[in-house]
Amino acid sequence: MTYADLFYEIKGKFMGADVSDIKEHLAYQFSIEDEEAGGAFYVEVKDGQLFVEPYEYYDRDAMFICSPDTLFKIADGKLDPVLAFTMQKLRVEGNIDKALKLKDIIEKKQEQLKAEKKAAKAAEKAEKKAEKEQAKDKKSAKK
Numbered sequence: 001m002t003y004a005d006l007f008y009e010i011k012g013k014f015m016g017a018d019v020s021d022i023k024e025h026l027a028y029q030f031s032i033e034d035e036e037a038g039g040a041f042y043v044e045v046k047d048g049q050l051f052v053e054p055y056e057y058y059d060r061d062a063m064f065i066c067s068p069d070t071l072f073k074i075a076d077g078k079l080d081p082v083l084a085f086t087m088q089k090l091r092v093e094g095n096i097d098k099a100l101k102l103k104d105i106i107e108k109k110q111e112q113l114k115a116e117k118k119a120a121k122a123a124e125k126a127e128k129k130a131e132k133e134q135a136k137d138k139k140s141a142k143k
Contacts, residue, residue: 003039003054006032006068010041011052013075017109020048026098026105029056029063030071037068045105062094064102077110 010030026045032038042057043050064081066074070089073079081103084090092099 001037001068003032003037006034006037006071007039007041007054010071010075013072014043014050014052014105014109016112017050017105018112019045019050019105019108022048022101022104024098026101027057027060028099028102029060031063031065032068032071033065034068043102043105050105060094062092062096062099062102064099065091065093075106077106081106 022045024045026043028043029040030043031040039054040056041052041054042060043052044057045051064071066084066089070079070084074081074084074090079089081090082100085092
């Protein structure tokens with residue numbers, strides 16, 4: 001995996017998170033330690049919007065340093081960032097209070113994904129029900 005592959009995959013995992021209720025400015029730099037996919041990018045919450053860009057962010061609140069595997073597990077909600085820090089899989093530099101708010105962003109995205117899956121399942125169920133009704137109506141019309 002190259003840095004570009006990693007960045008665009010991670011960007012997709014963060015983008016779309018509803019951060020409209022986060023009123024403060026948050027800026028995080030992620031420094032990924034890997035021979036092929038290593039590099040830096042930032043996640044910023046500004047004016048209730050989320051930005052993910054492939055640059056270093058020098059005026060950041062916190063910097064997270066980890067491997068790609070750890071980053072993906074955190075972004076997917078499979079590894080709590082605090083636990084990753086405790087297990088020394090994630091290093092954090094900077095404002096710890098603001099760094100802890102990363103968990104809120106990830107949780108918001110996970111909630112959105114769950115809601116989208118639930119809506120998709122409901123739509124699929126409704127579609128199947130409509131198909132059954134159509135088949136029933138066709139069968140009745142033939143009689």
